[in-house]
Structure formats: structure tokens, C-alpha cells
Amino acid sequence: MTEKAREFCEALVQGRIGRREFGRRMAALGIGTGAAGAMLNAASTQALAQGFDWGRHRGRSIKLLLNKHPYTDAMVANLDSFKQLTGMNVAYDVFPEDVYFDRVTAALSSRSAEYDAFMTGAYQTWQYGPAGWLVDLNEYIKDAGKTAPNYNWDDVLPNLRASTAWSGQPGAELGGPGSKQWAIPWGFELNSLAYNRRILERMGVGVPKSLPELAEASAKISRDGGGQLYGVGVRGSRSWATIHPGFLSGYANYGQRDFTVEGGKLRPAMATPQSKEFHRLWVKMIQDGGPRNWATYTWYQVGTDLGAGASAMIFDADILGYFMNGGDNRERGNIAYAAFKPNPAAQAPTPNAWIWSLAMSSASRQKDAAWAFMQWASGTEHGLFGARKMDFVNPVRASVWKDEEFRARIARSYPGYLEQYDASAPGSKIYFTPQPLFFNLTTEWAASLQRMVTKEVPVDEGLDRLAESVTRQLRQAGIG
Amino acid sequence: MSHSAPTLPPGLPLPAAANRRRTRRADAWLPYLLSLPALLVCIGILVPFVTALWYSLQRYNLAMPFTRGFIGLEHYQEFLSDPAFWNTLRVSAVFTLATVGVELLLGLGIALLLWRRSRVNDAAAVVLLLPLMTAPALASLMWKLMTNPGFGVLAWAAAQVGAGDFRWASAPSSAMFTVVLVDVWVYTPFMVILLLAGLRSLPPQPFEAARLDGVPAHFVLLRITLPMLAPFLLTATLFRTLDSIQQFDIVYAMTQGGPGDALMVFQVQAYLEFFQYTNVGRSAALLVVLWAVTYALSRLFIRHWMRLRQGGRAHG
Numbered sequence: 001m002t003e004k005a006r007e008f009c010e011a012l013v014q015g016r017i018g019r020r021e022f023g024r025r026m027a028a029l030g031i032g033t034g035a036a037g038a039m040l041n042a043a044s045t046q047a048l049a050q051g052f053d054w055g056r057h058r059g060r061s062i063k064l065l066l067n068k069h070p071y072t073d074a075m076v077a078n079l080d081s082f083k084q085l086t087g088m089n090v091a092y093d094v095f096p097e098d099v100y101f102d103r104v105t106a107a108l109s110s111r112s113a114e115y116d117a118f119m120t121g122a123y124q125t126w127q128y129g130p131a132g133w134l135v136d137l138n139e140y141i142k143d144a145g146k147t148a149p150n151y152n153w154d155d156v157l158p159n160l161r162a163s164t165a166w167s168g169q170p171g172a173e174l175g176g177p178g179s180k181q182w183a184i185p186w187g188f189e190l191n192s193l194a195y196n197r198r199i200l201e202r203m204g205v206g207v208p209k210s211l212p213e214l215a216e217a218s219a220k221i222s223r224d225g226g227g228q229l230y231g232v233g234v235r236g237s238r239s240w241a242t243i244h245p246g247f248l249s250g251y252a253n254y255g256q257r258d259f260t261v262e263g264g265k266l267r268p269a270m271a272t273p274q275s276k277e278f279h280r281l282w283v284k285m286i287q288d289g290g291p292r293n294w295a296t297y298t299w300y301q302v303g304t305d306l307g308a309g310a311s312a313m314i315f316d317a318d319i320l321g322y323f324m325n326g327g328d329n330r331e332r333g334n335i336a337y338a339a340f341k342p343n344p345a346a347q348a349p350t351p352n353a354w355i356w357s358l359a360m361s362s363a364s365r366q367k368d369a370a371w372a373f374m375q376w377a378s379g380t381e382h383g384l385f386g387a388r389k390m391d392f393v394n395p396v397r398a399s400v401w402k403d404e405e406f407r408a409r410i411a412r413s414y415p416g417y418l419e420q421y422d423a424s425a426p427g428s429k430i431y432f433t434p435q436p437l438f439f440n441l442t443t444e445w446a447a448s449l450q451r452m453v454t455k456e457v458p459v460d461e462g463l464d465r466l467a468e469s470v471t472r473q474l475r476q477a478g479i480g
Numbered sequence: 481m482s483h484s485a486p487t488l489p490p491g492l493p494l495p496a497a498a499n500r501r502r503t504r505r506a507d508a509w510l511p512y513l514l515s516l517p518a519l520l521v522c523i524g525i526l527v528p529f530v531t532a533l534w535y536s537l538q539r540y541n542l543a544m545p546f547t548r549g550f551i552g553l554e555h556y557q558e559f560l561s562d563p564a565f566w567n568t569l570r571v572s573a574v575f576t577l578a579t580v581g582v583e584l585l586l587g588l589g590i591a592l593l594l595w596r597r598s599r600v601n602d603a604a605a606v607v608l609l610l611p612l613m614t615a616p617a618l619a620s621l622m623w624k625l626m627t628n629p630g631f632g633v634l635a636w637a638a639a640q641v642g643a644g645d646f647r648w649a650s651a652p653s654s655a656m657f658t659v660v661l662v663d664v665w666v667y668t669p670f671m672v673i674l675l676l677a678g679l680r681s682l683p684p685q686p687f688e689a690a691r692l693d694g695v696p697a698h699f700v701l702l703r704i705t706l707p708m709l710a711p712f713l714l715t716a717t718l719f720r721t722l723d724s725i726q727q728f729d730i731v732y733a734m735t736q737g738g739p740g741d742a743l744m745v746f747q748v749q750a751y752l753e754f755f756q757y758t759n760v761g762r763s764a765a766l767l768v769v770l771w772a773v774t775y776a777l778s779r780l781f782i783r784h785w786m787r788l789r790q791g792g793r794a795h796g
Contacts (some may be wrong), residue, residue, distance in 0.1 A: 102755045109542055109758070127543035127758050227644070228630065238738030240756075292629040293650035295739040310630050436543040440757040450739040456652050457740075476558075478547060 005029055005036075052148035054376075057369040058087030064373070065107060065118035066092050067100040070323075071187045071356055072119070074390035075377055081385075082376050088369060108133040113363045116370035122164050122355045123244070125182035126434050130168045135360040136180035140371045151375050155397045159429035160185040164357050170435040170479040171261035183357035184378045185396040187386075190351035190428040191249040192420050193340040194306060194321025195313040196331055199229065203312070211250055211281055211342035214315065218289020221312045231289030233302040233314040238450060240442035241298065244432070246315035247282060247449075248352040250342035252431040254278045258445075259433040266435060266480045270445065271467035280459045283452045295450050307331055315340060317354065318420060319393055325414055326391075337416045339423035350427040355396075394421065437477055441470050529771075535764035542758035555765035564741065564749075568766075572745045574656065575731075576724040579663045583720055584713070586664065587671025592701075594672070595679045605676060612669040616662075620733035623662045624649070649734045652742040659743060662730050667723070671716050678712030679705075710788055718781040722774055746770045 008017070008025045017025075026036040066072045072094055079090055093115075095103050101124065107115055108128060120128065128134045140146050141153050153161070162175025164183040172178075193214070195207060203221050208214035218231025225231075235242040248258075256275050259266045269275065286294050291305065303320040305311040307329030314321060318337065325335035341349045358374045360367060376382060380399055386392025387406040395401060401421075410417050432438065448466040451457045457465070474480020539551045559565040590608065594601045611619065626634045627648035638646045649658040686708070690700050706713070728747035731737060737744040737752070746766060753763035 105755050105758065131542045131545055131758070238736040238740075292645075293627070293647060295647075295650040296624065296735060305630075436541070437757070440759070443752070443756065447738060447740050451652070454647075454651050454739050477541070477544065 005031055051150070054086045054148070054372065057366075057372055059089075060366060060369045061089040061091060062116040062364075062366060062369050062373055063114060064090065064092040065104060065115040066094045067119045067356070068094050068096045069119070069356065070391040070393075071386070074386035074392040075382070077390055078382055078385045082373065082382075085376065086372055088372065090373060104128075108361060108363070111363045113361075113365050115361055116364040116366060117358055117360050117374055119186070120183055120357055120359045122183065122185075122353075122357060122430055123240070123432065123438055125164065125357070125359060126166060126436060126438050128359065129166065129180060129182040130436055133362055134182045135362050135364075135367060136182070137184060137360065137371075137374075138181045140375075141181060146368060146371055147375055148379075151379055152397075152399075155380065155399050156185055156378070157396055157398060157425070160188055160353070160355055160396050163353060163355055163430040166434050169264070171259065171264065171266050171433055174430055174434055183355075183359040184374055186356050186358050186378055187392055188353050188355040188394050188396055188428075189317035189319045190353050190394070190421075190424050191245045191316060191340075192318045192321075192349065192351060192424050193313060193315055193338040194318065194324070194335055195338065196306065196309060196311075196334050197336045198331070198334040199309065199312040205312070207336075207338050208313075209341070210344040211253075211285070212344065214313070214340075214342070215281060215285035215289060218285055218313065220289075222289045225312075228310070230291050230305075230311050231313065232285065233291060233297070233305050233311040234286065234294075234316060235299060235302055236286070236290070236294035236297040236446075236450065236453070238295070238443065238447050239298070240439050240446060242446040242449065243442050244352055244354060245299070245317055248431055249340075249350060250282065250315070251275075251278055252350045252352060253341060253343040253346045255343070255346075257431075257433065258442075259435070261433065266433065266474050268467040268470040268474075270470070271463040276460055276463055279449075279452065279463060283449070283459055286453050287455075290453075294453060306335065309334075318351075318417070318424070322393060322414055322417060323391070337414070337420035339420045348427050349424045350431065351424050352431045353428045355430075435479060437473060437479070440473060444469060532764045532767055535760050536768045538761045540759075540761035540764075542760060551761075555762055556769070559765070559769065564744070565766075567741050568744050568746055568749050571656075571741070571743060572725055572727075575660065575663075575727060575743075575745055576721055578656070578660045579667070579724045579727075580717060580720045582660065582664050583668045583671045584717055586668045587675055587716065588713070590668070590672045591675035591679055592705075594676055597680075605672070608669045608672055610669075611666050612673075614666065616666050616729040617733045619666050620662055620730045623658070623665070624734055627658065650739060652739050655735055655739060655742045659731055659734055662734065663724070663727070666730070667720060671720065674716040674719075675709065675712055678709050682708050711785060714781060714785050714788065718778065718785075721777055721781070725774060725777070726770065 005026060008022055008029075023036070066075075076092075083089065093103075100119075104118055104120065104124070107118075108131070111133075125134060141151075147153075161181075162179075164185055165175045165179035165181045166172065167176060167178040167180065169178075193208070199221070200207065203224060205217045205221060208217045214232060221229060221231035234246045254274065254277075256272070256278055257269045260269050261267075270279075291297055291301070291311065299316065299320060302311075302314050302316050303324055306314050306321065307324035307327075309331045321335055321337055325332060339349050340351075358378060360370050360374065364370050378396070380397055383392065383395050383397045383400040384403055384406070387395045387400050387403060388409065393410070395406075400406060407418060432442070435441075445466060448457075448462045452459050452462045471480055536555055537550060537552055538548060539554070540548050594605050614622075623634075626632045629635045629644075635644075635646075635648070638644060647654055649655050682705070686704050687700065690704060726747055727745050728751065731743050731745055732748050732751070735743050737748040747770070750763045750766040750770070753759045753766060757763075
């Protein structure tokens with residue numbers, strides 16, 4: 001019976017039979033779902049090991065620095081299969097996002113060898129890479145002796161591969177010539193519209209199709225909401241994180257850029273007439289339809305307001321809407337999703353992407369062992385495990401997005417999410433210009449936006465002052 | 481003709497003169513040995529300080545290692561023409577003056593009310609300590625919730641008195657008021673404890689004499705209590721001033737220095753420069769300026785305190 005069951009598991013892993021057929025055959029052998037799952041996991045591990053010596057670092061121990069996140073939870077839940085596959089031990093420290101990047105900066109800048117690999121955002125690699133703190137992972141990806149033949153790097157979505165690679169030349173195209181692969185995409189989020197179906201129906205408001213419509217609908221909801229409900233949640237804290245989600249996605253959709261690059265020098269592009277027009281629209285939308293204490297809003301408040309029914313819509317990370325439709329949120333089951341094209345004249349959505357990635361510390365003393373972990377964690381098998389059994393969304397591999405079980409699960413529990421993703425993903429990438437002053441200048445952009453929304457300064461004047469300050473800082477740094 | 485020193489056979493005790501020499505040598509080292517721990521502590525303090533000073537004289541951005549180099553006082557010169565720096569200085573000064581001023585007045589008032597020992601007063605003094613035991617960052621989050629316009633109790637109370645549109649920490653016009661309020665809530669008990677201890681240590685005779693002479697209460701307060709309490713007032717003010725000018729946790733947890741730059745105090749700016757912008761040189765220069773301000777204020781307070789002490793001795 002066990003031999004038969006093993007054959008069925010191998011057939012499923014190799015794609016010769018479907019999951020339904022697999023379940024039927026296992027049931028016929030009298031094997032329950034739990035036992036079948038465990039056997040399937042073992043078969044997957046064996047399949048992964050084919051043609052590659054995963055055990056070459058047996059007995060070694062690596063240490064990871066991780067952010068508290070569902071991606072981390074999925075990895076920890078599946079870690080035993082990695083240990084079984086390699087005979088390695090994996091230790092890790094997990095920190096909440098509020099302090100996570102400070103911890104990373106402290107660990108890397110001290111050249112400590114404590115952590116071998118860590119989670120990072122793509123933007124952070126624009127600091128860590130040129131500082132010499134990261135390993136160019138092309139050295140590993142392109143080395144057949146170090147990377148399993150079935151790793152299939154090309155399966156990772158091309159925009160994400162490009163978005164985590166940079167030459168270090170300020171203003172140079174991401175993934176362009178001479179780029180170093182500073183990180184491996186692990187999971188990502190793009191920005192779209194998530195809305196509360198119940199509230200929109202009750203208020204008699206249709207799903208907005210553009211930014212002017214969103215601004216109008218939000219203002220109406222806030223006006224009619226009786227002080228307890230507002231229209232649209234977007235981030236507003238004094239941080240670069242206020243700019244990168246909905247704001248930059250809309251800005252890019254209107255054809256606007258943060259900088260222009262001429263002769264290797266950067267010039268701010270935030271004070272053009274078109275940019276000013278977009279800012280005016282955005283500012284008005286928040287003033288009339290955003291949260292009253294918008295200037296303190298991070299992703300957390302944006303998400304929880306949607307889940308609690310305090311806001312009707314959010315223009316933010318799609319996975320924020322995903323998580324608010326589950327758990328013990330009050331509005332669970334009421335959240336719906338829509339791909340969002342802010343500019344009525346645009347052809348398609350252009351969501352800016354946030355990519356949680358895995359990077360390797362250049363101070364690590366066991367880089368090969370760390371790479372073994374990184375390729376497992378970013379490989380297809382773990383991606384499938386996370387997507388099917390955990391909340392490892394959005395997956396970064398095309399093959400995982402094609403997986404029937406994953407798609408069926410999402411379609412069942414999160415209606416409209418797949419459609420939103422399929423329409424948004426082709427245009428999703430990082431729309432910022434990579435440059436080493438990213439955090440200073442983008443935080444200053446957020447501070448300027450705060451001044452405009454709180455009417456401390458008119459939009460035109462605020463953007464002129466911002467451009468002036470940015471120009472000065474770029475010149476001081478020798479890149480403007 | 482040469483004389484050679486007599487040698488002793490091995491195993492025999494040293495003569496008394498040699499013993500004394502050795503003891504004298506040990507005695508000579510003793511003061512150095514005794515001061516060694518203090519010296520080590522000084523080195524422990526000075527090394528980071530000198531490092532910061534050295535970094536402040538460099539262009540040193542971790543993300544742009546190729547630009548690193550010695551630039552002398554350039555960061556400090558840039559500060560002079562940088563409106564953001566002057567804003568930081570102004571915001572830090574306003575925050576310090578507002579918090580220390582309100583806390584001193586409130587602390588003194590409460591300490592005077594609790595001066596006389598009774599069960600109620602002693603219990604109240606213990607209860608008043610509670611905010612001081614709350615971590616400032618936690619207190620900030622609590623206040624952030626209380627001022628949330630959706631469900632915050634303070635936002636609700638403001639709405640009841642017709643100030644429903646009050647934006648608390650979200651508007652530049654009210655952000656300073658809000659963080660000062662939180663700081664006052666957390667640190668006023670510190671003032672109370674210090675001043676209450678001072679009041680209860682004052683000699684009773686002058687107050688008894690004043691009571692027998694029928695001196696009015698306000699005269700007693702202004703001419704007897706406050707002058708006698710002056711060293712305590714000065715100490716409490718010094719501690720709180722130094723703490724306030726180095727404010728970080730409340731401001732960062734509530735607004736990260738915003739909206740705009742409305743609450744961009746020194747420590748928040750230096751923190752952002754280092755941890756987010758990886759600009760080590762500028763961050764260090766900001767901290768050196770903060771150190772200079774703190775040092776100048778400490779000198780001022782200590783000089784005044786010494787003068788008070790000397791005045792007290794002369795009168796005594």
C-alpha cells in the first residue's frame with residue numbers, strides 16, 4: 001500500500017495526475033488527508049533533491065534576520081522540510097516592522113557576521129548594495145554547481161527580477177546593463193483598489209474607475225457617513241512609505257516621474273505642471289474623503305480601518321485588502337477588489353510594487369550554506385506550499401500563479417482578487433528612479449504632501465520648495 | 481677596585497631595606513590602581529564621543545562610500561544656511577520650554593497640595609507615580625488611540641464641546657500641543673516627587689514662626705517656601721530640561737517628526753539621518769550640536785545652583 005501511495009505522490013509532483021485524482025486514489029488506499037499531505041511533502045522534498053547535492057552543508061547552522069510577516073510564518077511552518085532536505089540547522093530572529101529595518105541597518109553597518117541572510121525591501125538594496133553590505137547573487141544563480149537545476153530563476157516574474165537588480169549608477173534602469181542581483185524576490189504586493197461591497201451598496205456608490213471618480217465617491221461617503229465613516233484610506237505618515245503605494249501608482253499612471261536623468265545627473269520632476277495637477281487631485285481627495293488624522297496613517301491604520309468598516313475603500317497594497325477579508329475582522333467577507341487605473345486616459349494600471357526579498361550579507365562566513373537556504377525559500381516547492389497552505393501571497397513565480405489549487409482557494413475565499421491581480425500584474429514594477437538618497441528625498445516628499453493636505457502650504461508652492469530642496473541635496477551628494 | 485653587592489644564598493628572606501623598597505613601589509602604584517575603574521569608565525564615555533566628533537567632520541554616507549572624506553566644519557557651516565536645521569533648533573526649544581514650564585508649575589502645585597502628610601496625600605503620591613512607570617513610547621501609542629477621531633475618548637470629549645474637528649497630532653497647528661500634553665502626562669510626576677521630597681525636607685521653624693506672626697499664605701509661599709525650595713526647583717528643572725531637549729520616543733511614536741517638519745526635534749532628525757538615510761556624518765554633526773547645547777545649559781544651571789548654595793552658606 002505504501003509503495004502505491006508513493007507512486008501516486010510522485011505522479012502528482014511530476015504533474016502526471018491532478019490533485020483531485022490524487023485525493024481519490026489515496027482515499028481508495030484508505031489514506032486520510034493528513035497522512036497523504038505528509039507523504040506528498042516527503043515526495044516533494046525528494047523531487048527537489050534530484051540532480052543536486054542538497055546535503056553538502058550538512059551539520060552547518062545559518063542565522064536569519066526576519067520581519068514579522070505572513071511570509072515568515074509560511075517559511076517557519078515549512079522549515080522542517082528544508083532541514084530534512086539539507087541536514088542544516090536554521091536559527092532566526094524575528095522583529096516587528098517598526099524596528100526591523102533599524103535592526104538590519106545596525107547589523108549590516110557593523111559588519112557583523114551574526115546574520116547570513118535577511119529579508120529586505122528592494123528600495124533598501126539601493127543603500128545596502130552600494131555600501132558593500134550585500135552579495136551580488138548573480139554569482140550564485142549563474143553557478144550550476146551551487147544552484148539546483150530545477151531552481152528555474154526565469155520562472156520568477158521578470159519585472160520583479162529586474163526590480164531587485166541595479167548597477168549602482170544613480171538613475172540607471174533597474175535590471176539594466178551591469179546590474180547586480182542584490183536580492184531574490186520572495187513575495188510582493190502591488191497597489192490596487194480594495195473596497196467594502198456592503199458599504200458601497202448601502203451608500204449607493206459604484207466602484208470608482210479612475211482617480212477623479214475615486215475622489216468624488218470618497219467625498220460623498222465621508223459627507224454622508226455621519227462622522228464614523230470615511231471614503232478612502234491611503235497612507236499619510238511622515239515617511240517614504242506614504243509615497244510608494246497608491247500615491248506613486250497613481251502618479252506613474254499619469255505618466256509622471258520622480259526624476260529625470262540627463263548626462264548621469266538627476267533632476268527632480270515633481271514640480272512640473274502635470275505633476276502639480278496630479279498632486280492637487282490627490283490632496284483634494286484626502287481633504288474631502290480621507291481619514292481626519294491622515295497625517296499619522298501607516299499601512300496598519302489603512303488596513304485596520306477597512307477591516308473594521310471605518311473606511312469604504314483603500315488604494316493601497318492588494319494584500320492588505322486580502323488580509324482584511326479574513327481573520328476576525330468585522331468586515332470579513334465584505335471586501336472586494338478592483339484593478340485600478342487612476343488616469344482615465346491610461347491604457348492599463350501601473351501599480352508600483354513593494355517586493356519583500358531575501359538578501360545575503362557580505363559579512364556572512366558561510367555564504368554557500370546561506371544560498372542553499374535562499375534558493376530553497378524562493379524555490380517553486382516552498383512557493384507552492386506557502387500559496388496553497390499559508391498566506392504566502394502574492395507569489396513571485398509564474399508557475400505558482402498557474403497552480404490550480406492555489407487559484408481555486410483564492411477564488412473561493414477572496415472573490416475578485418485573481419481578476420484584480422491578472423489585470424494589474426503586467427504593469428506592476430518599481431516606478432521610482434533608483435538612487436542612493438531614496439529615503440531622504442522620498443521622506444521629504446511625504447512631509448511636503450503633509451503640508452499640502454494640512455493646508456500649511458499651497459500645492460504649487462509646496463512642490464516648488466520640494467524641488468528646490470531636492471536639487472540642493474542632489475548637488476551636495478554629487479549626483480545632481 | 482670594585483665592590484660587588486653582596487648576594488644572598490637562595491631561600492633566605494630579603495633584608496628589611498629591600499622589603500621597604502618593594503612596599504614603597506606598591507604604594508606608589510596604589511592611587512593609579514584605585515582610579516583605574518574611573519579611568520576606564522571615562523574612556524568608555526569618551527571613545528563614542530570622540531568617534532562622533534570625528535564622523536561629524538567627514539562626508540560619510542554609508543550608501544555612498546566612494547564620497548567619504550574629511551570635510552572639516554562643512555556640516556556645521558551647512559547648518560547655518562539650512563532652514564531645516566534652524567527649524568529643528570526652534571522646535572526643540574519650543575518643546576523644551578513648553579514641557580518644562582508646564583511640568584514645573586503643575587509639579588509644584590501638586591507637590592504643595594500633597595505637602596502635609598495624611599493617608600490620602602500619601603496614597604495620591606503613589607497613584608501619581610503610575611504615568612512615570614509607563615514607557616513613553618507606550619504612553620504615546622495610548623494617547624494616539626485616545627485621540628483617534630473614530631473611537632478615541634479624547635476626540636469624543638472634544639466633539640462634545642464643539643471641537644470635533646480638532647486634529648490633535650495630525651495638524652501642524654495642534655501637533656505641538658498634543659505631544660506636550662503627552663510629555664506633561666508622563667513626566668509631571670517626576671517633578672512632583674522631587675519637589676515633594678524637597679518640601680518635606682524643609683525645616684519647620686520658619687513656617688511655624690510665620691504662622692505665629694500671622695503672615696499671609698501667599699507671602700509665605702513667595703518669600704519663604706520658594707526661596708528655600710530653590711535648589712530643588714533648579715535640580716528638577718535641570719533634569720527635565722536636559723531630558724526634554726533630547727526628546728525622541730514620544731515625538732517619534734506619535735508623528736515621526738511631522739506633520740511636515742512641525743515636530744522635527746534634534747534626536748528624531750539625527751535618528752532619521754542615521755538609520756533611514758545612512759548619513760553618518762550629518763547625524764553625528766547634529767548630535768554634536770545637541771551635546772553643545774546640553775553642555776551649555778548644564779553649565780548655566782550648575783553655576784546658578786552653586787551661587788544659590790554659596791548664598792545659602794553666607795546666610796547660614
